[in-house]
Amino acid sequence: MAERLRDLLSIEELTAEEIGFLLDEAKPFQEFQRYPLKKLATLRGKTVALAFFEASTRTRISFATAASRLGADTMNLQAEASSLKKGESLLDTARTLDAMKPDCIVMRHSSSGAADFVARHLEIPVINAGDGTHEHPTQALLDALTIRDRRGKIESLNVTIVGDILHSRVARSNLHLLGKFGCRFTLCGPPMWLPREFECLGKQVRRSSRIDDALEGADVVIVLRVQQERLHEPALPLDEYILLYQLTPGRLKLARPDALVLHPGPMIRGLEIDPAVADGPQSCVLEQVTNGLAVRMALLFVMIATGAEIDDARGPAHAAH
Amino acid sequence: MFARMRVVEKTQLMSATEIDRTLQRLAHEIVEKSGGTANLALIGIRRRGVPLAQRIARAMHGIEHVEVPVGTLDITLYRDDLSKIASHPVLHSSEIPFPVDDKDVLLVDDVLYTGRTARAAMNGLFDLGRPSRVRMAVLIDRGHRELPIEASFVGRSIQTSSREIVEVRLHETDQEERVMLVERVE
Numbered sequence: 001m002a003e004r005l006r007d008l009l010s011i012e013e014l015t016a017e018e019i020g021f022l023l024d025e026a027k028p029f030q031e032f033q034r035y036p037l038k039k040l041a042t043l044r045g046k047t048v049a050l051a052f053f054e055a056s057t058r059t060r061i062s063f064a065t066a067a068s069r070l071g072a073d074t075m076n077l078q079a080e081a082s083s084l085k086k087g088e089s090l091l092d093t094a095r096t097l098d099a100m101k102p103d104c105i106v107m108r109h110s111s112s113g114a115a116d117f118v119a120r121h122l123e124i125p126v127i128n129a130g131d132g133t134h135e136h137p138t139q140a141l142l143d144a145l146t147i148r149d150r151r152g153k154i155e156s157l158n159v160t161i162v163g164d165i166l167h168s169r170v171a172r173s174n175l176h177l178l179g180k181f182g183c184r185f186t187l188c189g190p191p192m193w194l195p196r197e198f199e200c201l202g203k204q205v206r207r208s209s210r211i212d213d214a215l216e217g218a219d220v221v222i223v224l225r226v227q228q229e230r231l232h233e234p235a236l237p238l239d240e241y242i243l244l245y246q247l248t249p250g251r252l253k254l255a256r257p258d259a260l261v262l263h264p265g266p267m268i269r270g271l272e273i274d275p276a277v278a279d280g281p282q283s284c285v286l287e288q289v290t291n292g293l294a295v296r297m298a299l300l301f302v303m304i305a306t307g308a309e310i311d312d313a314r315g316p317a318h319a320a321h
Numbered sequence: 322m323f324a325r326m327r328v329v330e331k332t333q334l335m336s337a338t339e340i341d342r343t344l345q346r347l348a349h350e351i352v353e354k355s356g357g358t359a360n361l362a363l364i365g366i367r368r369r370g371v372p373l374a375q376r377i378a379r380a381m382h383g384i385e386h387v388e389v390p391v392g393t394l395d396i397t398l399y400r401d402d403l404s405k406i407a408s409h410p411v412l413h414s415s416e417i418p419f420p421v422d423d424k425d426v427l428l429v430d431d432v433l434y435t436g437r438t439a440r441a442a443m444n445g446l447f448d449l450g451r452p453s454r455v456r457m458a459v460l461i462d463r464g465h466r467e468l469p470i471e472a473s474f475v476g477r478s479i480q481t482s483s484r485e486i487v488e489v490r491l492h493e494t495d496q497e498e499r500v501m502l503v504e505r506v507e
């Protein structure tokens with residue numbers, strides 16, 4: 001890779017080459033999850049700060065487990081218990097964490113651009129674990145790894161994303177990532193949830209409010225969680241959403257026979273997805289979770305295992321024998 | 322990414338024929354000193370230990386008509402000098418298609434130098450299980466150990482200075498097949 005990766009703030013700013021490098025680095029860590037002894041000393045003595053200003057369970061556990069399996073320690077900041085509740089500014093909280101000398105900060109925040117803002121003020125690497133409706137880079141990386149494993153490639157696929165695209169950082173990161181590899185997209189959901197922004201980015205994006213039409217010929221179907229808190233702006237009855245947009249076995253038949261079904265979780269069975277699809281052979285949901293660990297281990301390894309200043313004249317290919 | 326180190330070639334240490342003859346001899350020694358090959362497994366350390374392990378296994382098949390399993394170990398995650406490099410190390414998969422528990426493991430590498438690679442390989446190996454015995458075979462032992470580690474089987478021991486580099490070039494990984502002694506020029 002040409003340049004050292006300093007932060008991971010968005011997929012948009014990465015090149016296809018950098019994405020490919022990160023996916024390749026994740027490969028050995030996928031295997032590692034099957035080892036009897038899941039503990040490396042590679043990041044021994046390093047500390048990863050997990051700053052989750054917005055509630056999160058799976059992403060936080062995934063990052064914490066990734067850090068722990070690499071031998072790093074973690075410090076935890078959780079929204080409910082944080083001094084944000086007491087009125088401290090984001091920057092003050094970040095600087096306080098930084099003063100405890102972690103080697104990187106993994107951060108989630110409900111405001112788009114929050115990770116970028118913190119990265120501009122701190123020296124240490126910042127990993128964006130989701131910022132508002134902007135991006136969720138590690139989710140897109142683990143989705144790409146899952147697709148590449150099952151399909152052998154991520155290039156030029158037909159990808160259908162179903163749900164609330166407008167408010168979804170998962171959709172945005174996936175559009176940026178798979179878009180860099182020439183994938184074509186169909187965004188599907190109630191019209192008020194289908195933004196026009198991606199058409200302006202010159203990506204191959206089609207919008208459709210009819211799921212039967214959107215699934216036709218799909219290689220990959222990404223089902224988004226229905227954020228029930230959003231259903232009321234403007235009002236859309238839940239049972240109407242289920243009727244119009246739930247991914248059912250019958251509808252999935254309209255996609256290619258080997259189409260993959262991805263869901264970023266948490267998945268609500270019987271709402272956005274029929275249980276028969278969620279548990280079916282085309283579903284990748286549990287692989288996504290395992291691959292999430294591999295991607296996050298690779299990322300932490302790439303970002304903090306090596307030193308920033310000194311370079312070995314012989315290069316990384318030469319071990320010391 | 323980084324300035325390419327300048328080196329001059331000094332001498333050829335081994336020709337293709339000598340490499341082949343040495344590996345044949347190593348295979349004979351390993352068979353002789355292992356007290357049976359039933360439990361034996363070879364693990365090549367990436368990168369050039371891998372083709373060497375495969376060749377030794379083939380030679381052993383020629384001698385004993387046994388199939389000795391061969392695995393591959395990438396030691397990058399176990400290196401003790403990661404904090405000293407600035408560029409992103411490229412990771413590779415370790416492929417060990419047999420349980421390591423209670424196996425008689427022979428690690429194979431091209432050059433034994435400081436012993437730090439062998440240390441890293443042993444750490445990696447023990448993350449996979451508990452072998453009954455671990456030994457090591459190398460094509461070249463060039464001295465300058467920084468750890469209390471020795472190989473059980475050595476193709477050739479040579480005297481080197483720390484400015485010199487032993488380059489094993491194999492046709493599986495390089496354009497040619499020979500062992501060269503090169504020197505770093507500042």
